[in-house]
Amino acid sequence: MARPRMGIGTYGTINTSEVQPGKWRARTRYRFTDGRARQVEKYGASRAKATSALKQALTTIEADRGGELKPTTSLRVLAQMFLDAKRDVGRSEGTLETYGYAVSAHIIPKIGNLTVAEAKPERLQPFLNRIEKESGAGAAKNCRSTLSGMMALAVVNGATEKNPVRELERISRSRAKRRGSAAIPLDELPAFLAIARADADLMRWDTVGLIEFMLSSGWRVAEVCALDVTSVDFSAGTATVEAINVRVKGLGVVRQNFPKTEKSARITPLPAQTMELLHRRHEVLREFTTLLFPTPLMRLRDPSNTQREIRDRRDVLGYPALSTHSFRKTVATILDQEGLSATEIADYLGHENPSMTQDVYMNTIKGSKRAAEVMGQRLDGLI
Structure with missing residues (x-):
């Protein structure tokens, strides 16, 4: 034999x-x-x-053979090759930072010395279990996704026959622990806006105008923070989502010239009063910047800082569960109650899948009307 x-x-x-x-x-x-x-x-x-x-x-023994991927390549080296590959194909800085955090904070310190050949399910599963226990399900999911991409690169380059991450248990956050943002009850919107406009901190941070815009546009906070006057067509009554603000390690806040997803890139018809809001802000800010929602120092606004500003004042505003996501939910609720379909609302909010809009943002599905007209009617006199 x-x-x-x-x-x-x-x-x-x-x-x-x-x-x-x-x-x-x-x-x-x-x-x-x-x-x-x-x-x-x-x-x-x-x-x-x-x-x-x-x-x-x-x-x-093969480390000096052209940098090729081998079974003996360490996960430390593989991780860097993976990040370089993602950078070469033009992944966003936010995505690169997410992958990079998983690599630097968890993968390299804890399993970086394992080789590709040693990265077996029986070694990777305890690693992810430990991350989930110590840092939460979100961190574990990020590590799992990053590891999957790393090992896929190893498979493509012939360093291993199959991706071991596919054999690992899925990480899912318990539904009982899941806490979503709550929409503002529509009959409470006038009082909510009155309180927000009277809040000294929100006025000092120039956050009130941003809240008003989000309540009529349904845009994500990173989209609003990046809005430039060049993306607004005042004659047509529309604003275009074509960038988001992201914080990049070593660079600070940058304006990423493409949105979160392909579906996120959209032209939003806006109510007349919302267009007037943008016009007023441009007239005040045009001497300093073309941005419509900058910081008080006329710099790019950090979406995370804006979210923190809302969290810091939500108890004072009387809505302990309030977040920037609450404003998107409020818009979805208005459009839902006025009879727009899940597809129409998904288009307005920039969702990839209408089912996500239906599952997360809506209670019922009815007929069809124009979103901008609906928002203008419901917010008449409020913005």
Whole structure:
């Protein structure tokens, strides 16, 4: 019966011999990524030292062969190759930062010294379990997604036959623990806006105008923060989502010149009073910036800081569950109650899938009317 063939990146039995007094040789055959097995040997002052030197050499023996991916490539190196590959294909800075955080905060410190060949489900599952326990389901999902991309790269480059992440358990947040933002009851909108306009902190942060715009447009906070006057057509009564603000490590807040998803890139017809709001803001700000919702210092507004501003004042405003997402839910509720379909509301909000709009934002589905007209009628006298 023929002897089984060694796998790529593996070696055979290590043989040792004393070639002269005080000098030992350790020798074995190693199968390289080109499929050929070659003899490798190292020397040491004792049998143990020679064996140790050989094993150490075998872990890096192909490291200088053009940077190719191999079964012996460490996850530390693979992670950097993965990030470089995502950067080369033009992934957004926000996406790169998300992947990069998983790599730097979790993958490299905890399993970075494992090789591709060692990245088996029985090693990766405990790692993800630990991340979920210590840092939460969100961090574990991010690590799982990043690891999946890394190992997919390894598969494409022939360093492993299959992606081990596919065999891992899915990470899901318990529905009982899931807490969504609440829409503002429509009959309470006048009182809510009155309180917001009277809040000294929100006025000082120039957040009130942003709230008013979100309550009529349904835009995401990162989309509003990036809105430039060049994206507004005052004659047509529309504003175009074509950028978002994101915070990038080492750069601060940047204006990313494409939105969250392909569906997010949309032209939104806006109520007349909302267009007037944008016109007033442009007239006040045009001397300093073309942005319509900058910081008081006329810089790019950070969506995370804006979310924090809302959280800091929500108890004072009388809505403990309030967030910037509440404004999108409020818009969806208005459009739903006025009879727009799930598809129409999804288009207005920039959702990829109408079912997401229906599941998360709506209670019932009815007929069809124009979203901008509906919002103008419901917010008449409020904005």
